[in-house]
Amino acid sequence: MKEYQTKNPYNGSVIATYSQDTAATINSKLDKAIAIEATWADMEIADRCQLLTNVAELLIDRKEDYAKLMTQEMGKPFSQGISEIEKCAWVCDFYAHNAEDLLADEIIETDADESFISNDSLGCVLAVMPWNYPFWQVIRFAAPTLTAGNTALLKHAQNVTGCSIAIEQLFLDAGYPVGCFQSLKAGHEEIEKLIANDGIKAVTLTGSEKAGKSIARTAGENLKKTVLELGGNxxxxxxxxxxxxxxxxxxxxxxxxxxxxxxxxxxxxxxxxxxxxxxxxxxxxxxxxxxxxxxxxxxxxxxxxxxxxxxxxxxxxxxxxxxxxxxxxxxxxxxxxxxxxxxxxxxxxxxxxxxxxxxxxxxxxxxxxxxxxxxxxxxxxxxxxxxxxxxxxxxxxxxxxxxxxxxxxxxxxxxxxxPRLPFGGTKASGYGRELSREGILEFVNKKTVYIKK
CATH class of the missing domain: 3.40.309.10 (Aldehyde Dehydrogenase; Chain A, domain 2)
Known part of the structure; x- marks a missing residue:
């Protein structure tokens, strides 16, 4: 079993030692995500929004603890860590108040007696996230994606494993069902195998151009939708x-x-x-x-x-x-x-x-x-x-x-x-959008419904 350590970059001290998830553990977590999918997707949007409000409240209650964790794991100045957690609460509040409208059926006038677009959840979405904003990058993905009725698996950067585990516990403490949001301790090879699994319906990555190309290549070979937010200059x-x-x-x-x-x-x-x-x-x-x-x-x-x-x-x-x-x-x-x-x-x-x-x-x-x-x-x-x-x-x-x-x-x-504006890049900075209406609709099936009576 592979092990790795997280270290404080300011003083070099070891924070914790972790064992990398085995293939069996990763598959078990995916099975949990798949098992809860139907129940989670069938829940009223208003109820999912209430859980997201719970997340926002917990973030504010715990902001000093979370900020300290970021400081220890990746050296973020503590005051900026506080601001990051407050911004995470903001994006949760935004979707908690707007998700019902953003996900509402879109009525289209056609020859049918009734026709509309239904925004259905996709299933389990894999997120591969970086260390530089270890809470914000994750929450800005998770808030809209979970509220749209999807489940999520998070592969975070190894040097912020403590943050990854804390975010999983955050969702559990807020009342989310077991399996709805889970953290993985996985390497590159394990992630490639996971993307190929039929249980993963889409992948999002925030990271380097090199990582984005690798993820996009594997996802493309398996016909999985991707959203990539890569580097910038x-x-x-x-x-x-x-x-x-x-x-x-x-x-x-x-x-x-x-x-x-x-x-x-x-x-x-x-x-x-x-x-x-x-x-x-x-x-x-x-x-x-x-x-x-x-x-x-x-x-x-x-x-x-x-x-x-x-x-x-x-x-x-x-x-x-x-x-x-x-x-x-x-x-x-x-x-x-x-x-x-x-x-x-x-x-x-x-x-x-x-x-x-x-x-x-x-x-x-x-x-x-x-x-x-x-x-x-x-x-x-x-x-x-x-x-x-x-x-x-x-x-x-x-x-x-x-x-x-x-x-x-x-x-x-x-x-x-x-949260109110779409965010994403062009050219080698990636494709797709996070946040706002565009962000919550990235991982839905825009299903055409056509009814003749």
Whole structure:
């Protein structure tokens, strides 16, 4: 039986040792999910919504415990962990109040006496989730998917196994039937076999492009629907008329929150030359003011990265870019899993910090001549999760929305997920949508019903 440990990335201490689930255990959990499917799907939506309200209440009651668990397992600053749990409660409240309307039959006028679309549940959905937002990524999937009448199996990242187990217990404590939501401790091979099982009806993954391709390949071979939310190298475009005094804090937060470990973080700052010097001065001053330290301290904004190998990978991207001509304005110091907030200038489009996703507290700054070059530079990416533009010229900003083919475009704010709005990417950032109406309808059978009397 394979074993693995979870470790605190701040001090290196071992938190717990876990045994990986055997094939028999995984199959047993799938059998439980299948056994409860019909009963769960037949439950009134209002009753499922009430259980989701219970989840929201428990999240708020336990937010300090859950935030501490995230801090211990992946180094998230404690205060940001609190915010993550509060956001999880928000998405539960959103679907608890809106699911009945979102799942209601859609009446279609045809030659029939009655015809409509019925949103039926699919069955058991497998979720493969990452470590960077260990509660939010899971809850934003589980809240709509379970409320639509599906069951779920969660394969979480190994370094946040404690969070995975806590989330399963959360649903049980909220009153969900046994088998409705279960956590797996499984490796890549076991997951591939599970996807091939007829009991799994669909798969969702939030993670890297490499993981997404692997999951999509296996799911495709077995004709299973997938939703993929993969990486991003979001552009933060700063036009010459941007109000820096009002928005510089937002721009810094867009890059540095969660110690820079966010798919939707601003990673490429594309700045018009007329405002470049002022931007760099204000941005650097604000980043310098961010407190690094023990992630359990409430005033710590920059903690450690989730694992030392992740910090090493970021260091390699920075080093390669420096060799190609990038200049270090701030930071570029690493101590085990800690990577200091770093600013690089003179970044060009052939450098790793421009072309690749950088997962950590690193801001790559690109100077451009004007607005047209800024838009062209932002659109130059294999990825397409989201972009943000800061300007006082809202009409001009609205006119170029379609020129950046991303899943989100934010004007004068950072890209962020909101339960009321669909979330997802294009190109190598994946496909499908989470949250809002689109999210709860991703894992339903939109069944056509046609009646002649």
């Amino acid at each position: 979001n552009a933060c475009i700063v036009w010459e008329d941007a109000d820096l005094d009002q928005y510089i804090d937002t721009m810094v937060t867009a890059r540095m929150q969660n110690t820079g470990q966010s798919c939707i973080a601003a990673k490429r700052f594309i700045v018009c030359e007329d405002i470049y010097d002022a931007f760099l001065e204000k941005f650097t001053k604000k980043v310098k003011s961010l407190k690094s330290g023990d992630p359990m301290d409430e005033d710590t904004f920059i903690g450690v990265m989730a694992r030392e190998d992740l910090a090493e990978e970021l260091q390699e991207q920075v080093n390669k870019s420096i060799k190609q001509g990038a200049k270090v304005v701030l930071g570029n110091m690493r101590n085990e899993a800690y990577f200091s907030p770093t600013i690089l200038t003179d970044v060009t489009e052939d450098m790793p910090v421009f072309k690749e996703e950088t997962f950590g507290p690193l801001a790559a700054i690109i100077k451009v001549k004007d607005r047209d070059e800024a838009i062209a530079t932002a659109a130059n990416s294999r990825l397409g999760l989201g972009s943000m533009l800061f300007t006082e010229d809202i009409d001009a900003a609205m006119a170029i929305i379609s020129k950046i083919p991303d899943g989100a475009f934010f004007i004068n704010d950072m890209v962020k997920s909101d």
